[in-house]
Amino acid sequence: MSIAVGCAVMVCAVAALLGWCAGASGVILHPAGEPNLAVWQDRPPTAVIGRWGSNASCVVVSPNCIVTTRHQGGSTATVVRVDGVAYGIDRIWNHPRADLRVVRLLGAAFNDFVDLYDAGGEIGRSVVIGGYGLIRGLELVTGGTVYGYSWQATGNTVLRMGTNRIDSIPAPASGDAYTSEILAADFDGLGSGFATQYECTVARHDSGGGWFIKRDGQWRLAGLSRSIEAHYAEGHEDDPNYILEQSWFRNRGQPELPDPDYLDAVRIGPYADWIRMALGSPMPGDLNEDLRVDFADAAILGLHWGRTDCAAPDFCGRADFEPDGDVDFDDLAWLAVHWLTPGLDP
Known part of the structure; x- marks a missing residue:
């Protein structure tokens, strides 16, 4: 009360x-x-x-x-x-x-x-x-x-x-x-x-x-x-x-x-x-869809690192950001660009 x-x-x-x-x-x-x-x-x-x-x-x-x-x-x-x-x-x-x-x-x-x-x-x-x-x-x-x-x-x-x-x-x-x-x-x-x-x-x-x-x-x-x-x-x-x-x-x-x-x-x-961030999710790098790009997303990327069998609809848990079928340094770059982006924390 x-x-x-x-x-x-x-x-x-x-x-x-x-x-x-x-x-x-x-x-x-x-x-x-x-x-x-x-x-x-x-x-x-x-x-x-x-x-x-x-x-x-x-x-x-x-x-x-x-x-x-x-x-x-x-x-x-x-x-x-x-x-x-x-x-x-x-x-x-x-x-x-x-x-x-x-x-x-x-x-x-x-x-x-x-x-x-x-x-x-x-x-x-x-x-x-x-x-x-x-x-x-x-x-x-x-x-x-x-x-x-x-x-x-x-x-x-x-x-x-x-x-x-x-x-x-x-x-x-x-x-x-x-x-x-x-x-x-x-x-x-x-x-x-x-x-x-x-x-x-x-x-x-x-x-x-x-x-x-x-x-x-x-x-x-x-x-x-x-x-x-x-x-x-x-x-x-x-x-x-x-x-x-x-x-x-x-x-x-x-x-x-x-x-x-x-x-x-x-x-x-x-x-x-x-609210609009949630409506626009997922954003590049936000693999666990919690509206921020941080170590939790890096851990998911690490689980799929080096895979070359990424395909629709999952694309290796979305770790293949481009997507081009593999998880490599190009995908890591996507994560780095959005790393701890200001404004993701409500």
Whole structure:
């Protein structure tokens, strides 16, 4: 659990222990503000948002790669589903500090994918948020006034999308083994003067879903859903045994007062170059595809040194860089050119 802007914030890396990060179905919207995705056209294509296993979401950023958060777990055995099709995983690159990973999928050839938003100036920008998290359940009422909604425990098979506005770029969020640059928003009540047309927040299993900004006529990925404000049973504040799966936009005790929930996302801009390096992998010399050329790659080259039988598709573990069928000093030169290249370390 961490504290941000004066409120308790639930980060799924901790809440996974409580079952907060395991399943999906869609973002939380107000009943009077739900979009019809068949009619709403000014949004990213639905096919750019996928499902990470059974407990999170992801975003397509190239013909064969997705990005998602790390805190929900997973491995190369995780099944990723995009536009109804299941894919295995070929390679995962985990950022060494941030709650972020790039994943290359087996057999993928996507037509729909989004570029990265790295232009800055996110504060005040409208965003479209999408994911496969839990949907809205019953209204929560105090004294006849609705102050929020419970979450309905459903499966992770239905994509939902909504809108919000970025309010701030807080200090980097740390804890739960990750330190991430973040974007923050809140869940306003419709008609409050601050709400967007399809005002939404996120819920369990939306982690890794996209926050999209439209720039130069193109939708670009600005963030990945990361955390939300936590709520507790009355008399049990900050007790993880009494967490409520709910979203609020008014104060529970004084519902006449606005009290919008906080939500945030891993900010993509500061990590755009690192993501693009992963998307462009393998680079010459990077034999183990860890986005750097170092002694580990030299060791692989040494294992294949002197071979003259290199052929497609492997070309001696890619140690035959040219490729010309053998591993010799020409290949060593390729490794030397990229040796410890500045910028490879994220």
